[in-house]
Amino acid sequence: MPFHHPIRLAMLLLGLGLGLATATIAGCASTERSQREVAANAFTDLRREIEAQVADPSRRAELLSLTDEFEKLLDEAVVSRSETAARIMALNASYDSTEAEFTATLAKARESTRARQERLLEIQSRAKGILTAPEWENLGKFRTIALEAAAELASYRGADHAAPRGEKETLR
Secondary structure: OOOOOHHHHHHHHHHHHOOOOOOOOOOOOOOOOOHHHHHHHHHHHHHHHHHHHOOOHHHHHHHHHHHHHHHHHHHHHHHHHHHHHHHHHHHHHOOOOOHHHHHHHHHHHHHHHHHHHHHHHHHHHHHHHHOOHHHHHHHHHHHHHHHHHHHHHHOHHHOOOOOOOOOOOOOO
């Protein structure tokens, strides 16, 4: 569907670029696996590594709970991204849409992204407080992979492959 309002197209591109992807990713998904599978595997690997690295059962349980919170944030980002894209497309399809409606939609998307980013930083800070310095260092690679997979899944570049957990995925 063509964009019939050049200003709206510019706002859409600006809005999509601002904060909806939480990190820049250098292609972590293979063509044979969906981005959701990549992200799920990254979280599974992170959980396994927590099990291997953290001997204390109470600290391990707390970290696994934080990992669950992190994955829930990912699912929220995917849903939010899909809802924002649908709203933008609906607004763009209507000649009666106003610039204020586009602005409000993009502002809402930025605010929800900002709130999720704050929650992610809180989770990371809590995890760092639980772990010893060597544990934090040893888990670094797995944290990075999980963050990258989550960011790719939550970005607009991966929209065709994204689906919240439990929903049927559409593969190309």
